[in-house]
Amino acid sequence: MVTRASEGRERPAERPALTVGFLLTNNFTLTALSSFIDALRLAADEGDGSRPIRCRWHILGRKDEPRMSSCGIAVAPDRDYDLAGLDYLVVVGGLLHRGPQLGADAAACIHSAARQQIPLIGVCTGSFVLARAGLMQDRACCVSWYHFRDFVEEFPDLVPVAEQLFIEDRDRITCSGGAGVVDLAAFLIERHLGRAAAQKAMHILQVDPGRASGQSQPPPPVGGPVLDARVRRAMLMMEQHLSDPLAMEEIAAKLAISTRQFERVFQATTGMSPNRFYRLLRLRYGLWMLKTSRRSVTDVALEAGFADCAHFSRHFRDLFGINPSQVRKESEATEPRLTQARHRPDMGEGPQERRFYE
Template identity: 50%
Template structure:
């Protein structure tokens, strides 16, 4: 892929799908806008962008905000990148066949394609990710695996640059990817200008981990899957088993039986292991104190957190942090709680 001279604009064509996710789109395009001009004047000088959709009228985002007007799909060769912003993945939603055809046309023309958030689903549906690695949010990992079992998604980083296919987990990571492309084409100063105005300290690398542990593995019991989803969303608190059972519409006794049948452990232990994994991630990748981490993971006090942490990882939190900082050390994988009949600490 050729790199532009600094005086040539970086041109981006956005393909907005129905109910596209607003934050990754806004983070990406605002990073472009701030790098495009001096100050905050928003002239499309160093960066240029076009909003396109199969229906060239307004396109609704997942929050109901609309982008209007959008242009019809134009010759993809006029862009350095085509960025597809995916929508809510709801059962029964129809594929945007015109958008998928346009993505295939762009790929055929050799234009690099960027999948933001669930935009990677569209790239897969268009048949453009065979044999490719793709990045997806931990939140959408399970859905992607179920819908596209031949694809191996990566959910332990912010984005992946695979040459002419770039995929991003979405959310605030879209700003990191935009800054990465701006730095490539216009220089680091312009990328940093955007991030600083957006009150972001610096661009995170694509390999930077996503800040959530993820539960991986096949769980047949739908009630157990629902309970795990609730636990993933409440890592900062120790939910009582009564509250968890109520959230998923069952009794505590039934919930405990179903967890033991599916995973061989109680929901209480599973919840604690999940929060300990989150604590391990925070120890590796943040500068928060052990006390702060224990509180953030829902433990009553530091002693309680340290006691369970040492039992799970055979080291105290302080020892683990010191070990992680040693060159060449083998660190415990902080990202995933794998499921293979039972949780593995």
């Protein structure tokens, strides 16, 4: 391709500052793809024409084989498995346990990129794809809190991180997914095109300025591997209903066991009652909101599923040893104080409870 100079002479087009290739898994998450590309196309053009000038992006694969997203919308590749000129290769994951995520050609493409030292990015469950390919050894791997236990059970030799939005470890970047994909895109745009281009994309998308990779995910994960499948299901239900807490009777009914049996099994597995575990989840969610948003303490209390601010503040202070309002005022000192408060002897936590809480 050529561009025409003002005096009429033709000259070769400049290479884009950032070119990204995308590999889509079967049942990939459409949001992860679209939000990443939207940030790129907004940064690519100094105006508002979405022209791929400073950034370019390609969906790799066979053009006659559209890839189906988890929501049922198919996306057709625009480029074969050609890695030429790519600055990054992004693997967009999606639903787990729905058959093979990638075919042989796509898997070979990933390994070829690794051999050519093209940085690999796994977004959403793309981290699982990279780990299954043996490409995450001795590297930090960011996963969503939602799939934390799945990752631990499948890859016992790897250490997942579910407290951050994304992690860059040498030539691998992994992202938990969701809105964090936009932050990752802004991070790369700023690196290659400058801060102004990243800010432009975020402003047009009406997203707060790019959060750093170390920003916490909502909500923080709790606990390690749980052997009892019923308890795992109960924990997942609790994690999905932080703002509108489920009654223990309702959870037990969904597990097809009595409330008494549910409470007994949960206590034996985790070392604490399901009510207490649920409250810990909601309080940690409240802590995350206090540290990462500008909501009032009352709004945070309601969002964390508490009836009123007083109820939330009392339990928050009992657990963390600090008032919610102090978290806002002393953000730089919050983490050390909370770490000390977790193990106060008067909290009555046993070793098992601390393990699942941390």
